[in-house]
Amino acid sequence: MDFQRKHFDPGAVGGTVLDGSGTVAYRSPVPPHDVYVYGTRTILALNVALATRRPLLISGEPGSGKTTLARNAAAVLGWWYYDDTITSRTKARDLQWTFDALRRLNDATTPGLGLRPESNYVEPGPIWWAFAPRTAGNRGDATMPASSHAQDRGAKPVERAKDKAVLLLDEIDKADPDVPNDLLEPFDVRRFRVAETGFVATAARDVLLALTTNGERELPPAFLRRCVTLRLDAPTRDWFVQIAEQRLGPDELHGRVADEVMKLRKAARRAGLREPSTGEYLDALETCRELRIDPGSSIWADVAHTVIWKHDRRPELEPEETGQEIERDTTP
Amino acid sequence: MKRSLISLADALRALCDLAPGDDEARDAILRMLGFGDQSVTHVARTIGAWQPSSTESMAAAAQATSGAVTWAAATRPSERLPAVAQIREIGTELVQTRSGSGAFVRPDWFEKPGDVLEPGDVPAPEAPAPLFGRLWRRGILGAALSTSVQEGDLDLDRILDAMCRRRPLDRLPLLSVATLRRGAQVLLDRAPGMTPFFLDQETLVRALDDILSDDRLEVAYFADCPGRGTGAGTRDDWTAWRPPAAGVPVLIVSDFGIGGPAAAEDRADPSEWLDFIRPAHASGHPLVGLVPCEARRWPPLIARAMTLIHWSERTTVGEVRHAMRDASRAGR
Numbered sequence: 289m290d291f292q293r294k295h296f297d298p299g300a301v302g303g304t305v306l307d308g309s310g311t312v313a314y315r316s317p318v319p320p321h322d323v324y325v326y327g328t329r330t331i332l333a334l335n336v337a338l339a340t341r342r343p344l345l346i347s348g349e350p351g352s353g354k355t356t357l358a359r360n361a362a363a364v365l366g367w368w369y370y371d372d373t374i375t376s377r378t379k380a381r382d383l384q385w386t387f388d389a390l391r392r393l394n395d396a397t398t399p400g401l402g403l404r405p406e407s408n409y410v411e412p413g414p415i416w417w418a419f420a421p422r423t424a425g426n427r428g429d430a431t432m433p434a435s436s437h438a439q440d441r442g443a444k445p446v447e448r449a450k451d452k453a454v455l456l457l458d459e460i461d462k463a464d465p466d467v468p469n470d471l472l473e474p475f476d477v478r479r480f481r482v483a484e485t486g487f488v489a490t491a492a493r494d495v496l497l498a499l500t501t502n503g504e505r506e507l508p509p510a511f512l513r514r515c516v517t518l519r520l521d522a523p524t525r526d527w528f529v530q531i532a533e534q535r536l537g538p539d540e541l542h543g544r545v546a547d548e549v550m551k552l553r554k555a556a557r558r559a560g561l562r563e564p565s566t567g568e569y570l571d572a573l574e575t576c577r578e579l580r581i582d583p584g585s586s587i588w589a590d591v592a593h594t595v596i597w598k599h600d601r602r603p604e605l606e607p608e609e610t611g612q613e614i615e616r617d618t619t620p
Numbered sequence: 621m622k623r624s625l626i627s628l629a630d631a632l633r634a635l636c637d638l639a640p641g642d643d644e645a646r647d648a649i650l651r652m653l654g655f656g657d658q659s660v661t662h663v664a665r666t667i668g669a670w671q672p673s674s675t676e677s678m679a680a681a682a683q684a685t686s687g688a689v690t691w692a693a694a695t696r697p698s699e700r701l702p703a704v705a706q707i708r709e710i711g712t713e714l715v716q717t718r719s720g721s722g723a724f725v726r727p728d729w730f731e732k733p734g735d736v737l738e739p740g741d742v743p744a745p746e747a748p749a750p751l752f753g754r755l756w757r758r759g760i761l762g763a764a765l766s767t768s769v770q771e772g773d774l775d776l777d778r779i780l781d782a783m784c785r786r787r788p789l790d791r792l793p794l795l796s797v798a799t800l801r802r803g804a805q806v807l808l809d810r811a812p813g814m815t816p817f818f819l820d821q822e823t824l825v826r827a828l829d830d831i832l833s834d835d836r837l838e839v840a841y842f843a844d845c846p847g848r849g850t851g852a853g854t855r856d857d858w859t860a861w862r863p864p865a866a867g868v869p870v871l872i873v874s875d876f877g878i879g880g881p882a883a884a885e886d887r888a889d890p891s892e893w894l895d896f897i898r899p900a901h902a903s904g905h906p907l908v909g910l911v912p913c914e915a916r917r918w919p920p921l922i923a924r925a926m927t928l929i930h931w932s933e934r935t936t937v938g939e940v941r942h943a944m945r946d947a948s949r950a951g952r
Contacts, residue, residue, distance in 0.1 A: 289648065290641030329648060332638070336652050339637040340630040376801040376833070377771070389774050390792050397783070464799055465762060465831055506830035508758075516652045 289328045295338035298326050298364045306530060313534040316363035318443060323534040324353065324360035325527055333518035334361055340516060343475065343497040345460075348520030350502060351553075351565025355458055357520070358498035362443075362454035367496070368421075369443040371456040372414040374463045380470030383413045383457065387484045405429060406485045412438050415474060418455040419491040428487030452494040461501040468499075468511040476514075525550050528569050536573070544583045545573050552596050555603035564596045571595050631655060750823045751912065751931050757827050759937035763944060764908050764929060765832075765869050766798035803836020804828065805864040805905075806871045807850060811843045813880025813887075814873075817912050820931075821873055824910075828871075838864060845888035846872065847896035861896070869906040873931070876922050878913045890921040897925045906947070 289310065299305050303314035303326070310328040315321060337344040346354045355371075362369035372383060388409045395401045407429035416424040421440050426432045442453065460468055474480040478491035499515070501507065525546045532542035549569045556563040572595045575581060581591055597603055631653050640646040752760050772795035782789050806828060808814075808821045825839055842850040842858070851858035864870065877887045900907055910931040911918060918928055927947040929940055 289645040291638045291645040291649075294637060332645065332648055333652050335638050336634045336649050339634045340653070342630065342653075376799075379771075393779070393789070393792070462833065464801060465758065504833050504835075513654055515654075517654065518652060 289332065291332055291335070293331060293335060296331060296334040296361065296364065298324075298331070301364055301366075303364070304534065311530075313530055314360060314364055315534055316360050318363050318369075321535075322356050322360055323531050324356055325530045325534070327521070330357065330518060330520070333516060337496060337516040341494070342514060342516045343499055345499045345501065345507075345512070345515035345517045346520060347501045347503055347517070349522055350562055351523055351567070352520040353523070353566055354500040354520060355456065356566070358454055358456035358500075359443075361496075361498070365452070365454065365496075366450050368418070368451075368453040369456070370414045370418045370441065370453060371458060373458040374460050374467070376462055376464065378463050378467060380467050380474075381413075383471065384415045384474060384480050384489070385413050385482050386411045405432075407432060407487070408436055410482055410485060410487075412489075414441070414455060414457075415471075415480075416489050417442055418453040418495045419474075419478070419493070420489055422492065423487075423489055428482055428485055428489060452496075454496045454498060456498045456500070458500050459502060460499045461504045461507065465505075465508065469508050472511060472514055522563075523553075523566055523569075528566065531566060532570065532573055535570070536577075541576055541583075542573065545569065545576060548572070548583050548588075548592060549596055551605060552592065552603055555605055556597075556599070559599075559601070559604065561599050564598075568596045568598075749933065750827070751817075751820050751933055752824075752827070752935065753933055756935075756937055758831055760929075760935060760940050761828060761831055762798075762800060763937055763940040764910075764927075765804045765828075765871060766800055766944075767802050767867060767869060767906060768796035769799050769801070770794045770796055771799075772797040800832055801836070802865075802868045803832050803838070804869050804871050805838045805840070806873065807846050807861075808839065808841050809843065809872070809874035810841050810855075811875075811880060811886070812884065813875045813878070814912075817873075817931075820912070824873065844877070844886050845892050845896055847892060848888070863900065863903055863905060866904045867906075869908060870900060871908050871910065872926075873910045875913055876909060876911060876919055876928075878911070878917050878919070890919045893919070893922050894925055897922070901926070908944075 293300070298312045298314040301314075303312040305312050306325070310331070311325060312331070313323060313325045315323045333344060336342075346357060348354050358371070359369055372378075388411060392403070392406075392409045396403045407427045410427045412424035412427060417440060421442065425437045425440060427436075427438055457471070475495075475497055479488055481488050525543070528546040528549060529542045532539075532546070536542070546569065549564050549572065553563040572592065575591055575595050576583065581587060583592075593602070631650055634649050634653065635646065638645075638649065640649060750757065770793075775793035775795045778793035779789065782793075806825065808825070810818075814821075828837055840850040840852050840861075841855075842848065842861075843855070846861045849858035850861045876893060877889060880887060897907060907926040909922070909926055909928040911928050912931045914932075915923075915928070915930055922928070927943055929935065929943055
């Protein structure tokens with residue numbers, strides 16, 4: 289796939305080009321130093337989202353790297369990074385600001401406390417922080433003393449920080465159906481009004497909005513039409529190994545643990561259970577390295593159950609998969 | 621500047637900006653922007669029991685009551701935008717019409733007559749239109765199955781009232797807001813009287829699956845009256861109705877004994893329905909019935925005991941909201 293990596297090119301900022309197809313691995317210099325292996329389609333989607341200034345909607349099954357992608361992309365770009373996980377209780381307004389009415393009521397009715405200016409009870413949400421950290425810090429009140437300022441919750445990239453931001457809203461499909469549409473308004477007009485104080489928070493910098501969905505429910509068509517969409521493929525054995533090699537250097541253990549994880553992913557799919565993800569693969573790998581456990585050893589099944597499988601019922605492996613295990617169990 | 625839906629301009633901006641060097645990259649960009657097939661898939665649920673395909677005869681459908689069926693991951697059809705190939709062509713043509721002087725040059729297709737459809741090009745007849753139209757479906761079902769939670773703005777009237785009476789506030793009164801968070805239990809009537817609506821039931825469950833989280837939608841079947849037994853599998857496996865968690869609405873899709881053969885002996889009479897409705901109400905479940913017959917045919921006893929909605933393409937969101945408001949006032 290041939291295109292200009294004009295806006296997003298992990299290879300140009302220290303990423304490792306893995307093969308001729310344009311796959312690039314990038315290890316983030318920002319803690320927790322996650323590694324992301326960018327396929328060509330993912331790089332293209334980020335370029336399209338940045339070129340068109342549209343939200344990037346990332347779908348894919350659990351473990352395919354949806355959440356890590358946004359954080360790692362922020363590191364590649366050298367942009368600030370903000371995130372928030374959506375729940376069924378999340379309202380679009382909570383992501384812009386919240387108002388602590390209880391504290392205000394307490395101040396108003398408790399003798400000796402006294403009511404403070406309304407802006408003191410405003411708590412900026414992730415969208416406000418991503419849009420305009422300065423006004424979010426002073427809660428929309430330029431006269432507010434520094435001691436009352438809110439704390440920036442964003443993660444700053446290292447030296448080459450640009451005054452731009454990536455905002456990840458994770459699991460947007462968990463929200464009530466109206467939330468995605470309600471979110472579009474502040475991103476369309478790049479501003480919103482804080483109802484309690486009347487302050488209009490206006491975006492002072494470019495923001496790449498990344499949203500993830502597990503496909504639990506359909507997103508409103510109007511919302512989909514405004515997004516650049518990227519569906520991530522299910523993780524493969526090679527993908528796991530590439531990530532492990534970028535994090536930990538080459539080791540034949542990576543492939544063996546990846547084989548075990550792929551077997552358990554298949555078993556989980558057959559049983560209709562959640563499949564082990566990249567995080568669980570890396571945990572298993574760390575466990576093997578730290579505790580010197582071999583994937584063929586007698587205690588491996590317990591390790592795999594605890595670190596990778598995690599479901600109550602045991603995995604039902606196909607005969608050929610079990611055969612491999614039995615063979616390995618005989619290894620001293 | 622306010623930005624609205626993904627437009628042709630977005631596609632052209634991305635194409636010019638990223639200069640795709642091959643068709644694969646060009647097609648990928650257009651698909652990510654929503655042209656052609658939708659790339660975000662929604663994983664539909666697995667439901668137990670019967671599900672006829674559109675090619676099955678009604679007679680076969682009526683007899684079929686068993687066999688778990690999985691709905692595969694379904695790609696939503698493109699609803700509004702031209703196919704990738706068309707846009708690619710349009711994009712190329714648009715670029716070519718710009719001459720160096722900026723003068724408008726008519727492209728070839730401007731002078732050519734449109735393609736003529738051959739008899740073989742006529743598409744196969746489509747499945748029957750859903751009883752709730754596509755545009756209103758989400759609104760109607762959302763209004764029918766929403767429950768209220770005290771999570772809205774401050775209820776200033778109640779706060780003021782408490783303060784005027786010098787009553788301490790042990791909790792902050794909030795206004796009610798509607799949510800679909802609680803999900804729903806859906807009971808589908810498989811009695812002979814509902815045979816003409818079996819395919820519509822299937823469409824309805826898909827629509828519900830789109831607006832409710834996977835883990836918040838429970839589908840079960842019954843015949844004539846849920847009091848006789850319900851279940852997700854074959855009729856032999858049906859057991860006494862198991863109510864969902866407290867507060868979860870129950871949607872009953874039935875003719876409530878109106879339809880079917882005139883001399884049907886199995887028909888449930890209103891008193892049998894009341895024996896089911898009253899305890900269900902008492903256990904805190906909002907009951908909503910979808911009836912494919914006009915209101916004048918509804919059994920008055922049942923219509924007074926629970927909320928009934930006409931399952932018809934003529935039903936509007938306003939009518940459903942009105943019915944739900946009446947039900948709320950009547951304490952149903």
